[in-house]
Amino acid sequence: MKLVTRDTDYAVRALVYMAQQRGRLVTSREMVDELRIPRAFLRRILQQLGRHAVLKPIKGKMGGFVLSLPAEKIRLTDVMRIFQGSLEISECMFKKQVCPNRARCFLRKRIVSIEAYVVNQLRAISIASLLTEAR
Amino acid sequence: MKLVTRDTDYAVRALVYMAQQRGRLVTSREMVDELRIPRAFLRRILQQLGRHAVLKPIKGKMGGFVLSLPAEKIRLTDVMRIFQGSLEISECMFKKQVCPNRARCFLRKRIVSIEAYVVNQLRAISIASLLTEAR
DNA sequence: CAAAATGATATAAATATAGTATCATTTAAC
DNA sequence: GTTAAATGATACTATATTTATATCATTTTG
Numbered sequence: 001m002k003l004v005t006r007d008t009d010y011a012v013r014a015l016v017y018m019a020q021q022r023g024r025l026v027t028s029r030e031m032v033d034e035l036r037i038p039r040a041f042l043r044r045i046l047q048q049l050g051r052h053a054v055l056k057p058i059k060g061k062m063g064g065f066v067l068s069l070p071a072e073k074i075r076l077t078d079v080m081r082i083f084q085g086s087l088e089i090s091e092c093m094f095k096k097q098v099c100p101n102r103a104r105c106f107l108r109k110r111i112v113s114i115e116a117y118v119v120n121q122l123r124a125i126s127i128a129s130l131l132t133e134a135r
Numbered sequence: 136m137k138l139v140t141r142d143t144d145y146a147v148r149a150l151v152y153m154a155q156q157r158g159r160l161v162t163s164r165e166m167v168d169e170l171r172i173p174r175a176f177l178r179r180i181l182q183q184l185g186r187h188a189v190l191k192p193i194k195g196k197m198g199g200f201v202l203s204l205p206a207e208k209i210r211l212t213d214v215m216r217i218f219q220g221s222l223e224i225s226e227c228m229f230k231k232q233v234c235p236n237r238a239r240c241f242l243r244k245r246i247v248s249i250e251a252y253v254v255n256q257l258r259a260i261s262i263a264s265l266l267t268e269a270r
Numbered sequence: 271c272a273a274a275a276t277g278a279t280a281t282a283a284a285t286a287t288a289g290t291a292t293c294a295t296t297t298a299a300c
Numbered sequence: 301g302t303t304a305a306a307t308g309a310t311a312c313t314a315t316a317t318t319t320a321t322a323t324c325a326t327t328t329t330g
C-alpha cells in the first residue's frame with residue numbers, strides 16, 4: 001500500500017528546498033541538480049504546482065519559482081490532492097453502479113473511519129513542519 | 136490511495152460467506168453465483184487462501200472449501216498480507232540503496248507512525264466482526 | 271470410467287505510475 | 301532585435317501493477 005506517490009514525494013522535496021531558500025528565486029535546473037530528480041519529470045511537477053497556485057512561476061531569463069504561500073500553509077494533503085486526486089482510501093470499486101454488496105459496505109464503514117484519522121494526521125504535516133525537523 | 140485491492144476484497148467476501156455457512160462445505164461455483172465474482176478470479180483467490188491455510192480445500196467430486204480457522208481468528212491484515220504483501224505504507228522508493236534524502240526520511244517517520252495506527256485498526260477487524268455487523 | 275470438484279500455472283488486458291521529448295512563449299542582457 | 305535562459309503546454313513512451321482469463325492436470329465419489 002502506497003500512501004504517497006513519487007510525484008508527491010518529489011514535489012514535497014522541491015517545496016522543502018524552496019522554503020529553505022527563504023524567498024530567493026529558485027530555478028528548476030538548480031533543483032534538478034540539488035535534489036537529483038529527473039529533469040523533465042521535475043519540470044512537469046513544478047508546472048502543476050504552479051497551476052494550483054502553490055508556487056509562483058517567474059517567466060523569462062532570470063526566471064524561476066518562489067512559494068506563493070508561507071510554508072506553514074502548504075499541507076501534505078494539498079500536495080497529495082494535486083498529484084493523487086481524492087484522498088479517499090476506500091473508493092468504491094463498483095464505480096458507476098450502486099455497490100451491490102452489503103459485506104463490502106460495512107467493511108467500508110470501518111475503513112472510512114480509519115481514513116478520517118489518516119487524513120487528519122496528514123493535514124497536520126506542513127512543508128514548514130518538515131523544514132524544522134530537517135535541521 | 137487504495138487500502139484494499141480487489142482480490143483482498145473478494146477474498147473477504149468469500150470468507151464472510153463461508154463463515155455464514157457455519158462449517159458447511161462450500162464450492163467455488165456456489166460462491167461465484169452468490170457473490171457475483173468472476174469465476175476464474177475467485178478460483179485463484181481461493182487457491183491462494185488454501186495455500187496460506189486460511190481455508191481447507193477438499194478435493195474431488197463433492198469437494199469444496201471450509202474455513203480452517205474460526206472466523207474470529209481471521210483478521211483483515213492476514214488477508215491483506217496474502218494479496219497485497221507487506222502493509223508498509225511508506226516503502227522507501229530507493230529500494231536497494233540507502234535513501235539519500237533527509238527530507239524524505241523525516242517525512243517517512245511521520246508516515247510510519249500513521250501506519251502503525253492503521254495496521255492496528257485493521258488488525259482489529261476479523262471476519263467474525265464483519266459477520267456480526269452484516270446482520 | 272465419468273463427472274465434478276480443486277491444483278498449478280501461463281497468459282492477456284486494462285490501468286496507473288514513472289519518465290521523456292518537443293516546441294512555444296516570455297524576459298533580460300547585450 | 302537577437303540570443304540565451306528560463307517557464308508553459310502537451311504528447312508520447314516505458315514500466316509496473318492490477319485485474320482478470322484460460323488450460324490442463326489431479327483427486328475423489330458414484
